[in-house]
Amino acid sequence: MPRSGYEAGLKMIMMMEEQTTNTEKIQEQVLGEILRRNARTEYLRRFLHGQTDLKLFKKNVPIVTYEDIKPYIDRIANGEPSDILLDEPVVQFYRSSGTSGGQPKLIPATAELANKWSISFTLVRSVMTKHFGDLDQAGKRMELMFTGPEIETPSGLKATSVSTSRFKESGFRTILSKLYTSPIETIFCSDTKQSMYCQLLAGLIQREEVVMFGSVFASTVLRAIKFLEDYWQELCSNIKTGQISDWIIDSECRNAASLIMNPNPELAHSIEKICSCKSWEGIIRKVWPKAKYISALTTGVMRQYTTELEFYGGGLPLVSCIYASSEAICGINLEPLSKPSDVFYTFLPNMAYFEFLPMKKDYVTISQDQAQFDGVSHHESEMKTNNEDTEPVDLVNVKPGQCYELLVTTSAGLYRYRVGDILMVSGFHNNTPQFQFVERQNVILSIYVDKTSEADLLKAVTEAKTLLDPLGFILTGFTSYADTSSTPGHYVLFWELKGKEGNNIKELDPKIMLECCSKMEELLNYTYKIHRKENAIAALEIRVVKQGTFVALMDYYVSKGASLSQYKAPSCIKSKEALKILDSRVIGKFFSPKIPM
Numbered sequence: 157m158p159r160s161g162y163e164a165g166l167k168m169i170m171m172m173e174e175q176t177t178n179t180e181k182i183q184e185q186v187l188g189e190i191l192r193r194n195a196r197t198e199y200l201r202r203f204l205h206g207q208t209d210l211k212l213f214k215k216n217v218p219i220v221t222y223e224d225i226k227p228y229i230d231r232i233a234n235g236e237p238s239d240i241l242l243d244e245p246v247v248q249f250y251r252s253s254g255t256s257g258g259q260p261k262l263i264p265a266t267a268e269l270a271n272k273w274s275i276s277f278t279l280v281r282s283v284m285t286k287h288f289g290d291l292d293q294a295g296k297r298m299e300l301m302f303t304g305p306e307i308e309t310p311s312g313l314k315a316t317s318v319s320t321s322r323f324k325e326s327g328f329r330t331i332l333s334k335l336y337t338s339p340i341e342t343i344f345c346s347d348t349k350q351s352m353y354c355q356l357l358a359g360l361i362q363r364e365e366v367v368m369f370g371s372v373f374a375s376t377v378l379r380a381i382k383f384l385e386d387y388w389q390e391l392c393s394n395i396k397t398g399q400i401s402d403w404i405i406d407s408e409c410r411n412a413a414s415l416i417m418n419p420n421p422e423l424a425h426s427i428e429k430i431c432s433c434k435s436w437e438g439i440i441r442k443v444w445p446k447a448k449y450i451s452a453l454t455t456g457v458m459r460q461y462t463t464e465l466e467f468y469g470g471g472l473p474l475v476s477c478i479y480a481s482s483e484a485i486c487g488i489n490l491e492p493l494s495k496p497s498d499v500f501y502t503f504l505p506n507m508a509y510f511e512f513l514p515m516k517k518d519y520v521t522i523s524q525d526q527a528q529f530d531g532v533s534h535h536e537s538e539m540k541t542n543n544e545d546t547e548p549v550d551l552v553n554v555k556p557g558q559c560y561e562l563l564v565t566t567s568a569g570l571y572r573y574r575v576g577d578i579l580m581v582s583g584f585h586n587n588t589p590q591f592q593f594v595e596r597q598n599v600i601l602s603i604y605v606d607k608t609s610e611a612d613l614l615k616a617v618t619e620a621k622t623l624l625d626p627l628g629f630i631l632t633g634f635t636s637y638a639d640t641s642s643t644p645g646h647y648v649l650f651w652e653l654k655g656k657e658g659n660n661i662k663e664l665d666p667k668i669m670l671e672c673c674s675k676m677e678e679l680l681n682y683t684y685k686i687h688r689k690e691n692a693i694a695a696l697e698i699r700v701v702k703q704g705t706f707v708a709l710m711d712y713y714v715s716k717g718a719s720l721s722q723y724k725a726p727s728c729i730k731s732k733e734a735l736k737i738l739d740s741r742v743i744g745k746f747f748s749p750k751i752p753m
């Protein structure tokens with residue numbers, strides 16, 4: 157970071173210290189300002205009649221989901237003035253990926269919200285500088301970045317992902333070539349395959365300068381590694397000759413990549429030597445020897461990719477920087493060196509007004525088990541996610557160890573809005589709580605009256621897959637669905653496996669796979685097991701899919717408009733087309749052979 161940037165970073169951290177100390181006051185100010193500016197909007201007038209009293213806000217303004225405010229958002233998208241919902245002009249919409257649990261959503265975006273995003277990125281960079289030194293001076297970041305499609309709403313306002321709009325900012329373009337390996341044209345290439353190829357090519361050419369390797373989510377980093385596995389010979393041949401492959405036909409992408417290419421047989425040879433090794437353990441560290449860490453979110457549903465990423469990372473720390481959504485920026489990780497299972501996010505009190513709906517008490521035991529995930533906790537408890545009859549609490553009033561559903565009120569037209577995430581309080585930084593991400597709500601498998609949440613499922617998969625360790629297999633992707641095509645219905649898990657040492661998955665041991673099915677059932681909750689015993693639910697099934705299936709699934713969602721940078725593999729499949737993609741690639745089916753205890 158140039159000196160001034162470094163100083164700005166320090167200032168930013170000091171500001172954060174102040175804000176996390178004066179949490180209550182800042183939160184009151186944030187809400188006060190939102191109400192002062194928005195109380196006269198059509199939406200809030202219905203509940204507040206033009207008043208700005210904070211107590212009245214809590215008494216009268218309802219807790220809502222996206223569906224409740226969608227009619228207002230649709231009206232704005234169709235050309236009505238945005239002051240029906242918010243005072244500040246809407247400059248565009250953010251499109252949430254919608255793959256983690258629902259439909260893609262349009263979220264109003266304002267200049268102030270964009271400014272908040274850039275403040276949070278600066279804060280994250282400052283925290284990284286504190287722990288890894290001045291990366292801006294040390295070299296370049298190899299961050300794989302992808303843009304999503306931009307649609308135009310009838311009002312003429314554009315809608316795109318948060319990351320795409322970040323890449324479009326002139327400030328980002330200015331720093332890109334100095335601080336990152338990917339040329340802007342490769343990021344904006346709409347063909348993700350050509351984009352990935354060219355970004356990898358650029359990162360390999362500049363491999364000695366790379367100080368950080370990553371992408372937003374762990375799954376995208378792994379996709380890049382898989383892509384490298386498939387294309388390293390071709391990439392090396394391009395580097396050797398200084399000529400890019402003919403199939404890169406996007407002219408801007410091709411020109412940008414060609415500009416940084418010179419015939420370099422020596423570099424090609426050294427990469428070939430590394431990539432031709434039988435085991436790819438530690439490949440990231442070997443190919444990019446100066447990388448200090450891997451930046452990728454490994455919390456929540458991304459947790460499933462940790463083992464594989466650690467395998468390729470060869471000891472590089474995995475850093476989850478930020479917890480945010482298209483709706484609001486919530487928190488950042490002040491301890492980037494903590495293990496993925498211990499990551500917590502410190503909330504930023506000036507980003508939005510936060511409220512928390514307590515989850516029922518017995519939810520806590522489940523989630524505490526989940527927090528120890530990698531251990532062998534067998535605590536049995538029934539999960540009740542119903543929190544309809546509880547009152548939300550403020551940011552300063554949350555209790556350590558308790559789980560909450562997050563509500564946000566923002567200056568961009570969301571009032572007491574359910575983000576759909578469940579968080580657990582893990583501690584405090586000054587007077588501001590820190591949260592572990594527990595799960596996405598409503599991602600639930602259910603056949604009868606059983607309810608299996610994302611966290612339950614992740615826990616069962618995480619423990620069951622350890623049975624594959626002695627065979628040298630890694631689970632590279634999983635998802636699930638409730639198959640009710642026959643009676644009784646049953647849970648279906650799709651697993652994609654890969655050999656650590658290139659072992660063929662045809663060597664899969666059916667006995668072990670059956671054990672994995674049984675183990676998963678044992679780890680599911682009480683209601684599941686009771687109804688399974690009563691034959692209201694049939695035996696759990698694992699369908700092993702061909703390698704590359706989860707890439708095909710990702711491609712499908714990207715083709716439907718999800719940005720690759722924001723894509724999160726769904727842990728439960730609801731779409732028929734997605735299911736077809738999975739089912740057409742099944743290479744083995746295994747059913748639990750016994751009733752769980």
Ligand code: AMP
Nearest residue numbers: 252253453455456478479480481482593
């Ligand atoms: P989107 O609006 O498409 O960017 O998706 C936002 C959602 O991604 C959030 O509501 C979370 O469910 C998930 N998410 C974002 N950041 C994290 C994180 N650090 N850990 C786990 N999940 C996250």
